[in-house]
Amino acid sequence: MSKTIDVCLSPQLIDLYDLEGKIVVVVDILRATSVMTTAFAHGAREIIPVEKLEVAREYLSKDGYLCAAERGGEQIEGFPLDNSPFSYMDGVVQDRSVVITTTNGTVAIERSMVADEVLIGSFLNLSSVAEYIQLQNKDVIVHCAGWKGKTNMEDTLFAGALVEKLKMSHELGCDTPHMALKYWESVKDNLTETVESSAHARRLNRLNIKEDIAYCLRIDEYQVVPKMIGDRLLLV
Amino acid sequence: MSKTIDVCLSPQLIDLYDLEGKIVVVVDILRATSVMTTAFAHGAREIIPVEKLEVAREYLSKDGYLCAAERGGEQIEGFPLDNSPFSYMDGVVQDRSVVITTTNGTVAIERSMVADEVLIGSFLNLSSVAEYIQLQNKDVIVHCAGWKGKTNMEDTLFAGALVEKLKMSHELGCDTPHMALKYWESVKDNLTETVESSAHARRLNRLNIKEDIAYCLRIDEYQVVPKMIGDRLLLV
Numbered sequence: 001m002s003k004t005i006d007v008c009l010s011p012q013l014i015d016l017y018d019l020e021g022k023i024v025v026v027v028d029i030l031r032a033t034s035v036m037t038t039a040f041a042h043g044a045r046e047i048i049p050v051e052k053l054e055v056a057r058e059y060l061s062k063d064g065y066l067c068a069a070e071r072g073g074e075q076i077e078g079f080p081l082d083n084s085p086f087s088y089m090d091g092v093v094q095d096r097s098v099v100i101t102t103t104n105g106t107v108a109i110e111r112s113m114v115a116d117e118v119l120i121g122s123f124l125n126l127s128s129v130a131e132y133i134q135l136q137n138k139d140v141i142v143h144c145a146g147w148k149g150k151t152n153m154e155d156t157l158f159a160g161a162l163v164e165k166l167k168m169s170h171e172l173g174c175d176t177p178h179m180a181l182k183y184w185e186s187v188k189d190n191l192t193e194t195v196e197s198s199a200h201a202r203r204l205n206r207l208n209i210k211e212d213i214a215y216c217l218r219i220d221e222y223q224v225v226p227k228m229i230g231d232r233l234l235l236v
Numbered sequence: 237m238s239k240t241i242d243v244c245l246s247p248q249l250i251d252l253y254d255l256e257g258k259i260v261v262v263v264d265i266l267r268a269t270s271v272m273t274t275a276f277a278h279g280a281r282e283i284i285p286v287e288k289l290e291v292a293r294e295y296l297s298k299d300g301y302l303c304a305a306e307r308g309g310e311q312i313e314g315f316p317l318d319n320s321p322f323s324y325m326d327g328v329v330q331d332r333s334v335v336i337t338t339t340n341g342t343v344a345i346e347r348s349m350v351a352d353e354v355l356i357g358s359f360l361n362l363s364s365v366a367e368y369i370q371l372q373n374k375d376v377i378v379h380c381a382g383w384k385g386k387t388n389m390e391d392t393l394f395a396g397a398l399v400e401k402l403k404m405s406h407e408l409g410c411d412t413p414h415m416a417l418k419y420w421e422s423v424k425d426n427l428t429e430t431v432e433s434s435a436h437a438r439r440l441n442r443l444n445i446k447e448d449i450a451y452c453l454r455i456d457e458y459q460v461v462p463k464m465i466g467d468r469l470l471l472v
Binding site for chain 1 (some may be wrong): 246305383411422433
């Protein structure tokens, strides 16, 4: 067993990790990477994640792009799509190019791009991501998007769940995967209640999107693995 | 209950926290804050923690200071003291002014100085720190020194142990104290075995200082609470 799995709990710490030659799994459970997983499962052709709102705005006037923008949990005016997974169902994104910018998730993607492969992880596609990784002979880093740089509960829990899936094939790279794994093991049987008490769930509850939270915690709902190819996400 | 406890897992994230008016507990279990606790318990008059090696070096030529310097786990040449708690016993530091610079711990102290009070926490003085905090009407932030910016096991576990002590008097400020608490609860019955497997313990083991680790995990060995007053630590 020479492959390793490591965990980075914030985009503000990712520069401390050597990403070269590795797979980075970006996770922003509430809700960017859950939304991206959902969009692909509902037929999106590609997703262009962008860090800056101004760049997303440029796509609004271009033909053929469906644009989503969120900051602080709320939809930005002028953008047709918000950051709720339910907005990406019912044929809305079928065969479409989707442009997404969010508070945390798209930042984490941009800061991961030096890696060999950048994947999108969520509880919705947990096992598919784990299985894809097991077919590659590469070290893995789980990059938690967190909340405005701070470490958060739901992304750390996903990291722990992925460590659990890969711990037989990948050595733990430092202390953080152990922390995430133990945290996951200690709350996984009460996942919904636990995450409903998270700081971000409390923020989202103020915005009346409690259903989103329950949805984003469903495990293995879909079998899709989104991966960055150039400047956009495609399915592997 | 209007007081809160929050946890910051790395000095590289501390700028995201508002420290003003709050108590910050700096923790670097292996080994800076364990050493500082030990030094005070063995009669040190004061400790001057400095971030930069050059500044510590200036004290070498001054009268009346006993100087310690560590980088990457090893003693720096020319300094009489290293970063092992056993070097601070047997009257060595009795009534002395001690100057200390270390890889992570003294960095975390310097970055905490905007707080109202900066305390030194370790397993060795866990309950004393908790009791002191309970007598103040202030919010608390546990500032984990980590390892060169990365989050680590032993400091996170101390944070969880302090959250456990204070959870009846202090609300959890965001997700991170919950993460630390659950992590602590899940491994506290196997603390030594767990920390012996940590990345930093493996680094220290290479340096043949396994006894230091066991010592730094002793809980409530001493009843001292070191606190920054100006540029130096004194007992409260």
